[in-house]
Amino acid sequence: MSRILIVENEDATRHALKTLLERHAYRVEEAASLDAAQALAPQTFDLVICDLRLAGEDGTQMLALSAPTPVLVMTDHASLRKAVVALKEGAVDCIAKPLDDDDVVTTVARVSGSPGPARDASPPGVPSGMIGECAAMQCVYERIRKTAPADVTVLVQGESGTGKELVARALHRQSRRAKAPLICVNCAAIPETLIESELFGHEKGAFTGANSARTGLVEAADGGTLFLDEIGELPLDAQARLLRVLQEGEIRRIGSVETRYVDVRLIAATHRDLQSLSRSGEFRLDLYYRLNVMQIDLPPLRERDDDILAIAKILLERACARHARPGLRLSRAARRDILGYAWPGNVRELENALERGVILAEGHLIHPDDLGLPSERASRATPPSAEPPHSSDDEASLDDDLSLEDYFQHFVLEHQAQMSETELAQKLGISRKCLWERRQRLGIPRKKQPRRMA
Numbered sequence: 001m002s003r004i005l006i007v008e009n010e011d012a013t014r015h016a017l018k019t020l021l022e023r024h025a026y027r028v029e030e031a032a033s034l035d036a037a038q039a040l041a042p043q044t045f046d047l048v049i050c051d052l053r054l055a056g057e058d059g060t061q062m063l064a065l066s067a068p069t070p071v072l073v074m075t076d077h078a079s080l081r082k083a084v085v086a087l088k089e090g091a092v093d094c095i096a097k098p099l100d101d102d103d104v105v106t107t108v109a110r111v112s113g114s115p116g117p118a119r120d121a122s123p124p125g126v127p128s129g130m131i132g133e134c135a136a137m138q139c140v141y142e143r144i145r146k147t148a149p150a151d152v153t154v155l156v157q158g159e160s161g162t163g164k165e166l167v168a169r170a171l172h173r174q175s176r177r178a179k180a181p182l183i184c185v186n187c188a189a190i191p192e193t194l195i196e197s198e199l200f201g202h203e204k205g206a207f208t209g210a211n212s213a214r215t216g217l218v219e220a221a222d223g224g225t226l227f228l229d230e231i232g233e234l235p236l237d238a239q240a241r242l243l244r245v246l247q248e249g250e251i252r253r254i255g256s257v258e259t260r261y262v263d264v265r266l267i268a269a270t271h272r273d274l275q276s277l278s279r280s281g282e283f284r285l286d287l288y289y290r291l292n293v294m295q296i297d298l299p300p301l302r303e304r305d306d307d308i309l310a311i312a313k314i315l316l317e318r319a320c321a322r323h324a325r326p327g328l329r330l331s332r333a334a335r336r337d338i339l340g341y342a343w344p345g346n347v348r349e350l351e352n353a354l355e356r357g358v359i360l361a362e363g364h365l366i367h368p369d370d371l372g373l374p375s376e377r378a379s380r381a382t383p384p385s386a387e388p389p390h391s392s393d394d395e396a397s398l399d400d401d402l403s404l405e406d407y408f409q410h411f412v413l414e415h416q417a418q419m420s421e422t423e424l425a426q427k428l429g430i431s432r433k434c435l436w437e438r439r440q441r442l443g444i445p446r447k448k449q450p451r452r453m454a
Contacts, residue, residue, distance in 0.1 A: 007050040042066040102129035127170035132307035136299040148174035156269040158298030161346030164269035168227040180224030188230040206255025232272035
C-alpha cells in the first residue's frame, strides 16, 4: 500500500484530496506548510503531492526536500509557468486545479506505480475519466482511439459542460506525447490585452510592466500538447500568431526579433460555430481550416438518456465523499426528475445539482426538492407515468425507495393521533422540517386537534 504525503495550505482541498485517496486504499498524511511536511520526513513516503502556491512559500522547494521521493505538483492557471519549471526540475507530473477526481486517481496510480482500484476502472474502450456507453459516446471514443496516435490538430466541439477538456486529456494520454506536458488554457479566462503575452511570451521591456522575459504557454508545451479551450474567444491578432505556429512551427516572443521553433500538438475546443464566426469576420477562415483536421463532436447531456443515471451515480459518490456523507441515494422521484430535465448546463449542471442534494438532504435519500431543479424552464415533456429505465441491479433500490415512502405515509397516518410532530420526527429519524416537507410532498395533512372549550 503506497504512502502519500499531501502538502497543501487550503484545508478544504487537502481534506478532499485525502478522502479521495484513502477511498482508493492509499495511506495518506497531510501537511499545511513546508515546515510541517519536512517534520514528517517526506523522503520516506512513496509519493509527495504538493501545491506550488503555498501561503508565502514556494512549493518547488519540496523537490529538494523530498528527494529521492517523486513529487507530483498541483497548480492553477496563474502558476502554470511555475509548473513547467517544476517539471523541468524533476517533478514527475502536474495536475491542474480545480482537481478532477478521475484525473487525480489515474495520475497518482501511474506515478506511484500502483495499479489503481478496479472499481474505478473504465469499461473496455472507454477512456479513463470519461463516463457513458450510449451510441453517441461510443462514436466519440472510437474517434479518440483513431485520432490520438495520429498527432494531428483536433477541433473538439460541444456545448459548455459536456467534457471537452476530458477529450483533450484522453487524446494526450493515448498519444506518443503522453510523457510530455499537457498545457490547458481557457482563452476566455485571459484578458484580451494579455492573451498574446500569455501564449507567446515576451521579452523584458516589451511593454509597460514587462520587467523580465517570460516564456509563453505555447513554448512551454514544446514536445507535448497544447489545449486551447474556447478558442472562438481568441482575438484576431493572436489568431494570426497561432496560425504561424500551426503552419511553420514558429513563435516569436513579443518584443523579440528571434524566431523559435516548437513541436506542439494543438487541440482546440469551442461551443461556438467557427464557420459562422469566420463569415462575420470574427474568426480567421484559414485558421479554422488549419484547426479542423479532425473534428470530435460531443453530444449534450439531454441526448444521452441511457447515460444520465450512470453519470449521476458516479457524481453523487464523489459529492458524498467530499462532504463526508456516505450512503446517500437518489429517491425514485429524484431519478425521474433527473431524466425529465433538459440539462442546459450539461454534466456541470448535473454535478452542481447533486452537490446541492448532498448538502440539503436529510436522512439517506435525496428528494427532488433537495436537487433544486427549476421546474418552470428547460424541462422535457415526460409523461407523469413514465418510469426511469433501470437495470436489474437497480431493482432493489427502486423497490426500497417505494417501500420507504409507503412506510412513511403508513406510519404517520397510524400514529399522528397519539404522537406530537416532534415525537413523529424522532421515531422516523428526521427533523420536524423534513417531516413537514414530506407531508407536503406526499399530500398527508396534519390531523386537526380538537379545540378546547373555555
